[in-house]
Each structure stands twice: as structure tokens, then as C-alpha cells.
Amino acid sequence: QVFSHLTFLNSLELEGNLIQRIDEKAFAGLEENLQYLRLGDNRLHEIPSEALRPLHRLRHLDLRSNNITYISEDAFTGYGDSITFLNLQKNMIHQLPTMGFDNLNSLETLNLQNNKLQHIPEEIMEPILDTLRVVDIMDNPLICDCELAWYEAWLAGLRDRDDEMMQKKRTVCTMVNEHREYSVAKMP
Template identity: 80%
Template sequence: IGLTQLDLSQNNLGSVPSPALKNLHHLLILNLNHNKISVVHSKAFEGLDTLEILTLYENKITIIEDGAFKGLSKKLRRLNIGGNGLNAVPKAVGHLDNLRKLEMQENSISHISEKDFEGLVKLDSLGLAHNHLRNVPPKAFSHLKELNSLELDGNSITFIDPEAFVGLEVSLQYLRLGDNNIHTIPSDALKRLHRLRHLDLRSNNISSIAEDAFTGFGDSITFLNLQKNNIKSLPIMGFDNLNSLETLNLQNNKLIHIPEEIMEPIVDTLRVVDIMDNPLLCDCELRWYKDWLKNLKDKDDEMMQKKRTVCTMEHEHREYPVQSMPLDRMNCVGKNMERTSASSAPSLIASALIPPLIMFNCL
């Protein structure tokens, strides 16, 4: 058997060394990362008909000619052309009808359209993070019937057309829209995504959540990240449709209150909740969280001490650990919100990479 893997990264190559490659008829993986290639010419990889993985990350590519990947369509399943100077999706990728993963992150792509992905019928993962996209047009991904993961984070997206995700209804499970300029949860576009599990909207300019924000697609979501937005309040019925939610991140927003009735519909499935770095007030609603914390069987005591959960008494301008709220001065009345049975508390998971399971912090 001949050579199956070839690493030519970091060699200051100014072009694809096509003559040296054309007789490598058993090659499966070719790494051309971190070179100085600026143009990928037509038939650059001719003869490499067994190639499965091709990486051209962090070159200086601005042009990929239409026939650049000729001969690779039968076997190529992963292509990385990220970290270059492309300002549009190259037409050449449309011929790769067996491609499963396409990485185009960290380029200068400013627009996408339906025809850009027309031939990628088997694509499972599409990476467009950290480009210059300002909107997601209608039916942009309609040919990608098998797309499972879509990364659009780190762009400048302000608008997502209601028909942007047409064609992804039964396939898309992971959607990353963080670090954009989205002002509201794009519910009209998302509601058709009936199998969506992971939704990341971190670091946008979302200031409010509509009552029906998750209607139509919320029942399949297990992971929801809304950290680093400007959310000031949560709608009473806002989480009612999130029947499968396990992880909720609301860290670093502008939340003052977290009413019990908002969390009640999702409390039985939640495993991780992060509400640190919010200007939370010590109020009677937090008594319920205090008792919930007390009953957690899997809490990490050391981590809880490092990041002590605090809230502020409104008239005292003083911080209290949630566990030490002065309930005797808070005049809490009404229904009993305590969960006294450890067996009824969810078994939450703590991780060194994840902040305390339920965290309260005050700016």
C-alpha cells in the first residue's frame, strides 16, 4: 500500500504542488495548512481520487478556480478552507457531492445564497463562523437535506429571514448564532426546526424574550445559551415549550428577578443552570432556589465556595449569599416553594468547565 497521509503544513508553499501529488493514488489525508497558497488552480488535486480529507486552513487563498477539486468528488468527505481571504463561497465546492463536512470559518464571506450549496446533498456539518455575513437569506440551505450542524457565530448578522432554514426541518440539531447583532430570538425562522437540540445565541443584543419565542421548536431543545445579552426580564410563560431542556445559560444579563413560575415548567429536566453575573435582588422567589441548592445531591462544594452565590437586599445595598438570605426580614408569604426532599431534586451535574449548577451573582 502506498502513502495514505501527507503533512505539508508550515512549508511556505506558494501553490499546491500538483506535479508531486498526482501519483499518490492511495492518499487519504492531505494537510496543506499554514502555507502561503493564494490561488488554488483548476485540477490542483488531479490524480488524488482516493482523498478523503483535505485541509487548507490558514493560507492566503483568495481564489479557488471552478475546477480546483476536479477528481475529488467520489471520496472527499471533509474540506477545510478556513482562515483564508475568500469573500464568497467558491463554486468549486458545489461539485463535491459526497462531502460531509465543509469548514469555511475565518474568511471574509459577506453573502450566501441557495445556489452556493446546491450540490452538497450529503453535507452534515457547515462552518461559516467568523465571516462578514449580515443576514441569512431565504432558503439559503434548502439543498442541505442532511445538515446536522450549522455554525454562523461571530458574524455581523442582524436579520434572519423567516425562510432561512427551509429544508433543514428534520435534520438540523446544532445551531450556533452567538456573537452576532441579533436583537430578538428569530422565532419565525426557528419554528420549523423540529429536531433542534442545541441553540447558542450568546453575545448578541437580545433585550427581551417573547412569550412564544420557543413555540414550534422548543420541545426538542436540550441546550440553550443566552449568556452575555441584555435580557432584563423573563416572560412568565417563556419557557413553557422547553420540555426537554437540560442546560440553560443566562449568565451576564440584566436580570433582577427569576420568578418561580417561569422556571417551574423546566425544573424537572434541567441539569445545569447558570445565572451568574446578573444584578439579582434577594427576594422571596429566591427562597425556592435556596432550598433547591440545599437538596442537590451532586453539587460541588469547593466550587460553590469559590464562586459564592449572592444577591443584593434592595434597601440595604448589601450582598448576601443565597444560603444566608435574611428571610425573617423579607416578609415572604404565600405558597410553600420549598423542595425538602432530596429525592425529588434533580440530579444536577457539576463540571470544572461549567460554573456552579445554579448560580446567582450581583453586579
């Protein structure tokens, strides 16, 4: 309960501290005002959901460059409604949970760049597609198959075609029987 006396704190940066685990009461006192939490460049193996659940005003969650290998089904339950920005890049996530994003009703930016994802089925992403403006899945060993078709269609339908999203059109995937990369925007 290190932060319990900092009740008006709205931004907390704990990047690069070699943190491996976060106690469930670590953010006690910050429940009402914390909006920005940066936990990048640490050694977390999972999303510290129990510690984050009381933070119902959290908008920006940065967990990049950790050792996260999976996302639990209830990873964002209890606090995900207000999150607009979620950065999970440079982790070791192999698979996304079936209902893992169901509670992220306000999510606008999702960064999954540079993980170990091979498949990203539409049914997993569907609960957040209406609010998403940016989704980055570059630098994953994606397999070109029907499960990735939603991404191509989503990119094509973007109204806000800024330079950043045009970069995402360069996301590549690999055909199972070929040793050739394809742009997701031009999948066969």
C-alpha cells in the same frame, strides 16, 4: 434559503457574523436534521423564533453575546420540545416572560449568565425545574427576595453536585435597602 440543499446538516455555526436579523425561511431544508445551532456573537435583538419554528429536532441553541433584550411569550413555541441546551448569556435581557419556558420540556441546561435580570420568579421556571440539571444566573443584578428562594432550594436539592454546579452556588444577589451582596445559597 441558502441551506436548502444541505438537508443532512445537523450542526450549523454562524457565530461572529454581525447578523442582525434572520429571515423566517433562512433554515429551509434543515428541518429534519439540524440539531445544533450556534448564533452567538452576532447582533440579534430578539430570538429569531419564526426562523427556528420549523427546526423540530433542534437540541442545542446558542444565542450568547447578542443584543437580545426580551424573550417573547411564544419564543420557543413549535420547536422547544426537543431543546436540551439553551445559552442566552451575555445579552441584555431584563425580564423573563411568564410562560416563556413552558414549551422547553426537555431542557437540561439554561445559561442566563450576565444579563440584566433582577427577578427570576419560580412560576416562570417551574415548567422546566424537573428537567434542568444546570441553570446559570450568575452576573445578573439579582435582588434578594422571596422570588429567588426557589433557586436556593433547587441548588440544595441537586443530586449531581459536580464542580460546575458548585460554582453556581457563588451566585450573588443584593438586598434592596443594603449595599451588600449575599450568596444566593445563603440568602437572609
